[in-house]
Amino acid sequence: MKKTPLYESHLNLGAKIIDFGGWMLPVQYSSIIKEHNAVRESAGIFDVSHMGEIYITGYDAARFADYLVTNDLSGINPGKVIYSPMCYLDGGTVDDVLVYCLSSKNYLFVVNASNIEKDFNWILSNTKAFQVKVENLSDSYGQIAVQGPKAQEILSEMTDINLNDIEFFHFNTSMEIGGVRALVSRTGYTGEDGFEIYLPAADAPKLFTEILKIGKDRIEPCGLGARDTLRFESCLPLYGHELSRDISPLKASLNYFVKLKAGDFIGRDALLQEMKTGVKKKNAGFEMIERGIARNGYIIFNSSGVEIGVVTSGSMCPTLSKNMGMGLIDAEYVKSGTEIFIGIRNKQVKAITVKKPFYKKKYRKQEV
């Protein structure tokens, strides 16, 4: 089992550790709901060192990075981050990634922990026509996320850099914070304003401890449990649930991140075709009307009891105090207000499709 550089810190904080895809990570420190609420109301700190860092460098780095992902990277400048699915030729999803443009010849792909090897091999296998070098530096980096309305206030007390200068989905390549050097981006996976901090693995414990010390009662250490409820409430997709080898970004309703008119990329033909013929299944949000909690893998039925899909994620939403879900269902049932039924144990429990996201994201975005 793998440990992040912050493993000892978690033990010292009394975290409950679980096996998360081969990583020993905290699922919670005190209570998932308490940690969730801290992020919505004040701030939370997360160890996300298990995430992978793959660098693409060289003469063709820009062209190659753009070719790998469904979103459009053309015209992005150094200092900008783009979220994108990365697809196979048939439109199935390899992973969803954050792409950091460090320079026109240097791109950082931040990938899901469980996909690091797969992504690295996939990227390597497509380099043929490009002059690039691909490196997996995941083990060299720690990553800490600080999220919530007070994230900026806390981090500002630890650096001379004006964090207002880091706009939404932008980053500072190398800034001093809490006595260490780090790449800091205004990004996250909670639906709140916040930052993700990449730094050498050896420096991670020092910064983690320092942020908790400076943040004091304004910040809670948060585990994977809260990370999941926070992203779920904001309807941010999770690979292996909303997206997978068999679920294209169009089926996942991530059309916004698929730029079919912006030049070639792997999977474009298949996705164009899927767009033309119309997706048969689509991801929809739903709210439980009757008592029950939908969970990943539960079957979804229509009002006649016919199977129409499957739950991809479901939970009680701590901020909304409602039981919500997302599911991949036959496209005709996606329209909000449609009555559907979730197979929970031996019952079919009533739900209704609703618009996403369930929780309106509180990003600090400049109007463009």
Next chain:
Amino acid sequence: MIPGKNLKYSKDHEWVEVDGETAIVGVTNYAQVQLGDIVYVELPEIGMHADKDEAICAIESVKTAADVITPVSGEVLEVNEALEDNPELINEDPYAAWIMKIQMADIAEIESLLSEDEYADFCENEG
């Protein structure tokens, strides 16, 4: 947490308080700690019959759904309806937040359950 009652325990982490032929059933402190924040209790139906070691209802935390395994056979006499709106009562005091009362079909089944000390040892070995 010490329940302060003379309880019996199952290896599925339920506690049983015996009152004549009635078994009052809840889940243990160990169980609620393992589950974390409990957000939903699916209560059994009154009048239903369940056999010992059968899944009779369910408790759900934020993270997961867990079956409640009935530690004795019998008929459900009563359920704790307060848990419908306040499932967190189980986190707050698992030995007060009973889930159901069962009219036992075979009172001798109690003998197969664990004593407080046996249960404490069992939990220690579970990890």
